[in-house]
Amino acid sequence: xxxxxxxxxxxxxxxxxxxxxxxxxxxxxxxxxxxxxxxxxxxxxxxxxxxxxxxxxxxxxxxxxxxxxxxxxxxxxxxxxxxxxxxxxxxxxxxxxxxxxxxxxxxxxxxxxxxxxxxxxxxxxxxxxxxxxxxxxxxxxxxxxxxxxxxxxxxxxxxxxxxxxxxxxxxxxxxxxxxxxxxxxxxxxxxxxxxxxxxxxxxxxxxxxxxxxxxxxxxxxxxxxxxxxxxxxxxxxxxxxxxxxxxxxxxxxxxxxxxxxxxxxxxxxxxxxxxxxxxxxxxxxxxxxxxxxxxxxxxxxxxxxxxxxxxxxxxxxxxxxxxxxxxxxxxxxxxxxxxxxxxxxxxxxxxxxxxxxxxxxxxxxxxxxxxxxxxxxxxxxxxxxxxxxxxxxxxxxxxxxxxxxxxxxxxxxxxx
Amino acid sequence: xxxxxxxxxxxxxxxxxxxxxxxxxxxxxxxxxxxxxxxxxxxxxxxxxxxxxxxxxxxxxxxxxxxxxxxxxxxxxxxxxxxxxxxxxxxxxxxxxxxxxxxxxxxxxxxxxxxxxxxxxxxxxxxxxxxxxxxxxxxxxxxxxxxxxxxxxxxxxxxxxxxxxxxxxxxxxxxxxxxxxxxxxxxxxxxxxxxxxxxxxxxxxxxxxxxxxxxxxxxxxxxxxxxxxxxxxxxxxxxxxxxxxxxxxxxxxxxxxxxxxxxxxxxxxxxxxxxxxxxxxxxxxxxxxxxxxxxxxxxxxxxxxxxxxxxxxxxxxxxxxxxxxxxxxxxxxxxxxxxxxxxxxxxxxxxxxxxxxxxxxxxxxxxxxxxxxxxxxxxxxxxxxxxxxxxxxxxxxxxxxxxxxxxxxxxxxxxx
Numbered sequence: 117x118x119x120x121x122x123x124x125x126x127x128x129x130x131x132x133x134x135x136x137x138x139x140x141x142x143x144x145x146x147x148x149x150x151x152x153x154x155x156x157x158x159x160x161x162x163x164x165x166x167x168x169x170x171x172x173x174x175x176x177x178x179x180x181x182x183x184x185x186x187x188x189x190x191x192x193x194x195x196x197x198x199x200x201x202x203x204x205x206x207x208x209x210x211x212x213x214x215x216x217x218x219x220x221x222x223x224x225x226x227x228x229x230x231x232x233x234x235x236x237x238x239x240x241x242x243x244x245x246x247x248x249x250x251x252x253x254x255x256x257x258x259x260x261x262x263x264x265x266x267x268x269x270x271x272x273x274x275x276x277x278x279x280x281x282x283x284x285x286x287x288x289x290x291x292x293x294x295x296x297x298x299x300x301x302x303x304x305x306x307x308x309x310x311x312x313x314x315x316x317x318x319x320x321x322x323x324x325x326x327x328x329x330x331x332x333x334x335x336x337x338x339x340x341x342x343x344x345x346x347x348x349x350x351x352x353x354x355x356x357x358x359x360x361x362x363x364x365x366x367x368x369x370x371x372x373x374x375x376x377x378x379x380x381x382x383x384x385x386x387x388x389x390x391x392x393x394x395x396x397x398x399x400x401x402x403x404x405x406x407x408x409x410x411x412x413x414x415x416x417x418x419x420x421x422x423x424x425x426x427x428x429x430x431x432x433x434x435x436x437x438x439x440x441x442x443x444x445x446x447x448x449x450x451x452x453x454x455x456x457x458x459x460x461x462x463x464x465x466x467x468x469x470x471x472x473x474x475x476x477x478x479x480x481x482x483x484x485x486x487x488x489x490x491x492x493x494x495x496x497x498x499x500x501x502x503x504x505x506x507x508x509x510x511x512x513x514x515x516x517x518x519x520x521x522x523x524x525x526x527x528x529x530x531x532x
Numbered sequence: 533x534x535x536x537x538x539x540x541x542x543x544x545x546x547x548x549x550x551x552x553x554x555x556x557x558x559x560x561x562x563x564x565x566x567x568x569x570x571x572x573x574x575x576x577x578x579x580x581x582x583x584x585x586x587x588x589x590x591x592x593x594x595x596x597x598x599x600x601x602x603x604x605x606x607x608x609x610x611x612x613x614x615x616x617x618x619x620x621x622x623x624x625x626x627x628x629x630x631x632x633x634x635x636x637x638x639x640x641x642x643x644x645x646x647x648x649x650x651x652x653x654x655x656x657x658x659x660x661x662x663x664x665x666x667x668x669x670x671x672x673x674x675x676x677x678x679x680x681x682x683x684x685x686x687x688x689x690x691x692x693x694x695x696x697x698x699x700x701x702x703x704x705x706x707x708x709x710x711x712x713x714x715x716x717x718x719x720x721x722x723x724x725x726x727x728x729x730x731x732x733x734x735x736x737x738x739x740x741x742x743x744x745x746x747x748x749x750x751x752x753x754x755x756x757x758x759x760x761x762x763x764x765x766x767x768x769x770x771x772x773x774x775x776x777x778x779x780x781x782x783x784x785x786x787x788x789x790x791x792x793x794x795x796x797x798x799x800x801x802x803x804x805x806x807x808x809x810x811x812x813x814x815x816x817x818x819x820x821x822x823x824x825x826x827x828x829x830x831x832x833x834x835x836x837x838x839x840x841x842x843x844x845x846x847x848x849x850x851x852x853x854x855x856x857x858x859x860x861x862x863x864x865x866x867x868x869x870x871x872x873x874x875x876x877x878x879x880x881x882x883x884x885x886x887x888x889x890x891x892x893x894x895x896x897x898x899x900x901x902x903x904x905x906x907x908x909x910x911x912x913x914x915x916x917x918x919x920x921x922x923x924x925x926x927x928x929x930x931x932x933x934x935x936x937x938x939x940x941x942x943x944x945x946x947x948x
Contacts, residue, residue, distance in 0.1 A: 139888050218910060224899050226909060231891060233921055312747070316921050331728070331751050337922040338753070358944035365946035471939055472555050475647060483640050483942025492947070493642060493938070494634060505649055505732050505935035506753040507923040519921035522909070523887055526899025528774035530781035531908070 119299065123307040126262060126295050127314035130235045133290040134260035138232045140289075142209040145256055149205035152252065152283045153198040159279050160194050166275035167244070174268055182372065186242045187269055197248050200497060204252045207496045210515045211258045225525040230518040232258030234316040237308060238499070239264045239330060241322040244272035251280050251294050253499055257517035260293045262315065264308065267300040274298065309334040316519075319512075321500050339512065342503035343427040344374035344455035346485045349444040349470065350392070351461035352385040358482055359388065359460050360395050366458065366485040368399050372429045374501055375456050375488035379424055380435040381444045384408065393435065401431050408437040424451045441466055445473045452476060455503055456488045477503065477510040535715065539723040542678060542711050543730035546651045549706040550676035554648045556705075558625040561672055565621035568668065568699045569614040575695050576610050582691035583660070590684055598788065602658045603685055613664050616913065620668045623912045626931045627674045641941040646934040648674030650732040653724060654915070655680045655746060657738040660688035667696050667710050669915055673933035676709045678731065680724065683716040690714065725750040732935075735928075737916050755928065758919035759843040760790035760871035762901045765860040765886065766808070767877035768801040774898055775804070775876050776811050782874065782901040784815050788845045790917055791872055791904035795840055796851040797860045800824070809851065817847050824853040840867045857882055861889045868892060871919055872904045893919065893926040 156163075167189040174184050216228040236259045240246045247263055254261035265273040277296035284291045297304060309318065312335040320330040321341040331338055348366055350359055366377035382389055393403060393413040404419035416435075423434040424447075438444045448457055458480035459470045471479050478488045490498030490511030499512040508516040572579075583605040590600050632644040652675045656662045663679055670677035681689040693712035700707045713720060725734065728751040736746040737757045747754055764782055766775055782793035798805055809819060809829040820835035832851075839850040840863075854860045864873055874896035875886045887895050894904045906914030906927030915928040924932040 138891065220903075220908065220910060224903060234891070335747050337920060339922070355944070361944065361946050369947055475554065475650070476937065478938040478940065481939065481941045483940055483945040484947050486947035487636075487640060487940060487942075487945070492636065494636060504753060506755070509935050510938055519925050521892065522894040522926055523897065524894065524899055524903060525897045526903075528771070528777065529899040529903070530777050531785055531900050531902035 119304055120307050122299070123304060123311065126297070127235070127308075127311040129292040130260040130262055130295055131314040133292040134232065134234045134258075136290050137255070137260060137293055138211075138234075138258045140258060142211075145209065145258075146205040148283065148287050148289065149201050149252055149256065151287060152248075152280060153201040153205075155279050155283050156194060156198040156201065156248070156276075159275070160191060163189055163194055163272070163275050164191075166271040169271040170269055177268075179268065183242060183268070187244070187272070189244060189272060193245070197245050200245075200249060201252045204256050204497050204514075207256065207514060209256065210518050215520065220524075222529050223527065224529050226522060227525075228520050228522045230515070231521045233517055233519050235260045235262065235314055236517060237262045237264070237315050237318040237336065239305065239318065239320045239322070239326065241266040241326070242269055244269045244276060246321070247273045247276040247296065248280070249497065250499060251277075253497060253514055254517060255293060257514050259316075259517055260295075262295045262297065262308070264297040264305065265300070270298075270300055305329070306333055309336060312336045317517075319499060337507075338504070339502050339507055339516075340504045341500040341512075342455075343453055344376075344488075344501070344503070345378050345425065345427050345451060345453040346375060346456040346458070346488075347379045347381060347448045347452055348377050348458040348460065348485060349381040349438075349448065350383060350386050351441065351444075351459060351463065351466050352383040353463035353466060354383075354386060354460040355462055355482075356388045359386075360392055362458075362460060362482070362484050363392060364395060364399055367396065367401055367433055368431065369484070369486050371431050374427070375485050376429065377433065377458075377485050378427055379447075379451060380433055381447055382409070382435060382437050383441075383444070384437050384439055389413075389437075396433060399431075401433050404432070404434040406436050409435055427453070441469060445470065448474060453503065455501070456480065456485045458483075458485050477501070535720055536723050538715070539720060539727065542713070543651070543724075543727040545708040546676040546678055546711055547730040549708040550648065550650045550674075552706050553671070553676060553709055554627075554650075554674045556674060558627075561625065561674075562621040564699065564703050564705065565617050565668055565672065567703060568664075568696060569617040569621075571695050571699050572610060572614040572617065572664070572692075575691070576607060579605055579610055579688070579691050580607075582687040585687040586660075586685055593684070595684065599658060599684070603660070603688070605660060605688060609661070613661050616661075616665060617668045620672050620913050620930075623672065623930060625672065626934050631936065636940075638945050639943065640945050642938060643941075644936050644938045646931070647937045649933055649935050651676045651678065651730055652933060653678045653680065653731050653734040653752065655721065655734065655736045655738070655742065657682040657742070658685055660685045660692060662737070663689045663692045663712065664696070665913065666915060667693075669913060669930055670933060671709060673930050675732075675933055676711075678711045678713065678724070680713040680721065681716070686714075686716055721745070722749055725752060728752045733933075735915060753923070754920070755918050755923055755932075756920045757916040757928075758871075759869055760792075760904075760917070760919070761794045761841065761843050761867060761869040762791060762872040762874070762904075763795045763797060763864045763868055764793050764874040764876065764896075764901060765797040765854075765864065766799060766802050767857065767860075767875060767879065767882050768799040769879035769882060770799075770802060770876040771878055771898075772804045775802075776808060778874075778876060778898070778900050779808060780811060780815055783812065783817055783849055784847065785900070785902050787847050790843070791901050792845065793849065793874075793901050794843055795863075795867060796849055797863055798825070798851065798853050799857075799860070800853050800855055805829075805853075812849060815847075817849050820848070820850040822852050825851050843869070857885060861886065864890060869919065871917070872896065872901045874899075874901050893917070
């Protein structure tokens with residue numbers, strides 16, 4: 117019961133703060149963000165101390181080195197965090213943008229403008245920089261936010277949230293514009309997901325389990341940031357000079373992220389199958405191959421079906437040979453998570469058939485899957501990559517933290 | 533168990549049909565819709581017979597005359613239904629529209645285009661025309677649809693769905709592009725709402741109970757079409773020549789719809805309070821008034837708080853006097869359902885303060901709330917009026933039955 121009261125207080129105070137934020141002029145918002153960046157730099161010592169507590173607990177709990185790395189703050193990362201807040205200050209303000217307008221036949225002037233959503237809830241894991249990134253993006257778009265980070269990063273997250281709230285106080289803004297949920301037991305998530313009266317959007321970022329849990333229990337509208345089982349098809353018409361670079365870049369440039377390649381599909385008549393697989397192995401990639409590809413690359417392991425459904429986030433890759441384009445499309449339709457698919461081919465009609473047959477957030481032709489990113493798309497900072505189809509699909513930017521409101525200016529008109 | 537299998541078959545066959553629809557050229561879609569209109573006209577006799585069965589059951593079950601009226605088909609309404617399908621054929625096809633595009637700094641060409649959602653589920657009540665309207669809008673936007681109409685209209689809905697499916701067969705298209713759920717017991721709704729693997733969107737249209745039930749139980753993304761508790765504020769600066777016409781039109785033009793006025797808020801110094809209330813009474817409107825307004829209109833009934841939260845959908849109106857603009861805004865912030873608010877005023881700064889302080893799907897200045905409608909907004913036919921903030925807010929048109937997919941055409945680019 118105590119925790120329900122805590123959640124209700126959190127939600128109502130966020131809603132109240134959001135009313136003050138929604139009409140805040142851009143200049144005031146940008147000034148706040150620059151102050152926040154300065155305060156982050158000033159607080160380096162405290163941040164490192166608090167982060168150290170999380171790292172020690174993490175080591176005691178035997179977190180993997182990859183997880184410890186995601187958790188770590190250091191002077192370079194703190195500077196990056198401050199710089200990214202300044203970058204958000206420099207982005208155009210989406211609030212107030214008129215996205216549609218016309219004079220209706222009856223003389224009423226109609227304007228549809230972007231307005232803030234209100235209160236945004238983001239549930240995420242390990243990386244403490246999300247606390248500041250999402251806080252700054254929500255603030256810039258005129259929203260209050262409630263952040264529920266992982267237990268393993270609680271000291272770092274609290275320190276960051278404190279700096280954010282302190283900066284709000286210093287600049288005369290309501291500190292409840294950002295809340296970090298201090299109690300990280302999972303039992304608090306369900307009552308949070310029932311606050312649809314006060315919270316307008318929930319963004320779960322994390323593993324499949326978390327996302328399923330949120331979708332099943334939320335009364336609030338959800339924008340999912342789910343896994344990316346990215347597929348890349350090498351057609352017989354592909355230009356071998358491009359193939360190796362693109363496949364290696366897609367898989368090895370940053371294997372731990374959602375736009376990294378997971379399944380490689382190769383046309384049986386692509387002449388350089390063996391070299392391609394060998395190059396991947398030389399780059400340290402472990403290969404899971406079907407019977408046909410094992411014949412050209414016997415040092416690979418045999419793939420089983422479940423491997424084509426797996427997001428490795430690691431230097432591991434499943435590969436499959438197909439007889440033709442139809443086979444490639446059927447394979448991708450079966451295993452795709454709707455995130456990212458790519459084709460390497462020079463035959464234009466093959467490319468267009470591939471694009472017309474597949475339905476994913478982004479489709480890549482003769483370039484790396486690693487370009488599936490808000491920054492690369494030219495959208496600026498992003499909340500993440502939405503794998504749902506409603507509201508936003510693909511990179512979720514500032515604009516997607518807004519909704520619309522339509523104003524109709526009349527002069528006495530009534531409906532006949 | 534049998535019903536779970538039925539729902540799974542429905543969902544998987546819809547998904548399969550949606551794959552055939554997603555790349556259908558506009559011309560073929562428009563030809564189909566014109567054939568559908570012709571078949572509806574030809575089937576007039578059957579439609580009237582089947583509708584008669586629903587009307588007889590409805591009378592036996594003592595449905596209100598308003599409900600029986602919503603249920604009724606007659607030759608004029610069938611002709612209207614056919615004409616609205618032809619209108620949808622004439623609307624521009626949203627699928628394939630490029631909504632964003634640029635050449636990235638690395639030379640990759642990026643295009644974001646509209647693509648169909650896939651499978652759309654609509655849950656609605658009584659009016660059988662929804663079966664054809666939503667069927668035609670879904671089809672035009674390249675989606676398969678699953679329709680779950682009310683028990684009271686089942687014979688009419690089945691007859692209409694049969695004509696739709698027969699036209700699909702005749703034109704060589706998959707008949708599973710439209711499914712009407714034949715079993716109308718409510719127990720089937722929960723398994724339907726769990727088919728997030730196959731269904732991409734659910735739109736509940738109906739009473740609060742239905743909408744709450746769907747929001748609480750759906751794993752599929754929901755776009756709600758909830759109630760409209762529309763508020764209109766008459767400022768002291770309002771032009772009395774406009775006030776009476778606009779208030780009467782907002783309340784009495786069609787009281788049974790969501791954009792009809794429910795709460796009237798009047799500035800204490802508006803000089804024509806008494807005449808305004810009297811005119812409403814003369815138009816047959818029953819008034820619920822606070823103490824102050826009862827003094828100028830003693831024949832009204834005394835309002836209690838709950839009446840300001842009620843969507844009457846009837847010739848009844850609650851009214852409240854306020855001391856100033858701040859009081860009006862506070863009242864509306866308390867009772868608004870976020871659908872429609874209006875201000876009648878000539879003072880520009882009053883108008884801008886009102887607009888800046890309220891957050892609803894549409895805000896009306898000196899014109900009737902009855903304009904909150906896709907047709908009036910110039911969007912063509914609509915699925916309904918969304919009261920949520922995500923994906924679409926306000927009139928939901930063809931465009932909102934699509935999502936986006938981004939294509940990147942490269943020439944060997946990799947990420948550095």
